[in-house]
Amino acid sequence: MADATLPPDESKLLERLRRGEDAAYEELVRTHAGRMLSVAKRMLRNEDDAADAVQEAFLSAFRAIDRFEGGSRIGTWLHRIVVNAALMKLRTRRRKPEEPLDPLLPRFLDDGHMERPAQAWARPADDALASEETRRLVLDRIAELPETYRTILLLRDVEGLDTEETATALGITSGAVKTRLHRARLALRELLDPHLREEGGE
Amino acid sequence: MTRDALTCKQFVDFLMRYLDGELPQGERTTFETHLDDCPPCKVYLDTYRETVELGRGCGRDDDPVPADVPDALVRAILAARRS
DSSP states (O other): OOOTTSOHHHHHHHHHHHTTOHHHHHHHHHHHHHHHHHHHHHHHOOHHHHHHHHHHHHHHHHHHGGGOOSSSOHHHHHHHHHHHHHHHHHHHSOOOOOOOSGGGSOOBOTTSOBSSOOOOBSSOHHHHHTOHHHHHHHHHHHHTSOHHHHHHHIIIIISOOOHHHHHHHHTSOHHHHHHHHHHHHHHHHHHHHHHHBTTOOO | OOTTOOOHHHHHHHHHHHHTTOSOHHHHHHHHHHHHHOHHHHHHHHHHHHHHHHHHHTSGGGOSSOOOOOHHHHHHHHHHHHO
């Protein structure tokens, strides 16, 4: 099958995978496992579960290799597969009763004004992105969100799935994705605020 | 809603739809009027936007160094394929 949209090296790799070449499988795994493991760790925050999710993702990718149509890069395709494998793992974990989100949302007075007017943040996001410390801060605060909201924010903002893809992955409506994403962002903003406010620290 | 009727709470409720360009013209104008008149809400919008960007910055395209993959995991995956 011609995969005209793939770069030549990926097209060649795909042919070798379809022929069942062991070396091609090893190349695929060695090239992509690192990024896939990062995704699974972000979503599952547990080394063993993340490794399991990556293994399961590769095995489903191997089974589907004949059906891969080359409409996206191999890395993008594998990214979607590992996101789904991690979601499956999240679902099988014993559910704790979900914490309510409301205590994390901004508070307003009866007249609709903010209880505490917003203060500017010290570092513009672009500079902050460069810092590994900031990434860790953000991922740790995301981890504090109740699971429903954490998952939506991870899928939409961190992993870059669109609204439709997120709705399909979670079996909910697009409207529900949007509402929950907005609330998740409001809560994350509150959680980040004490760390990033111009006056610094609490 | 009337021109000046938007409260800060409503402003925050409408924020994502505004940034996604989903507010109809009338509501958009009301939103922007509030934005011009209310400095704290302007700051709020900026920090909301930064929150979104910081989340995106944690994503895979920005992974500076992908996670180290234990060789045992690579071998387990390849062995599982052959079995």
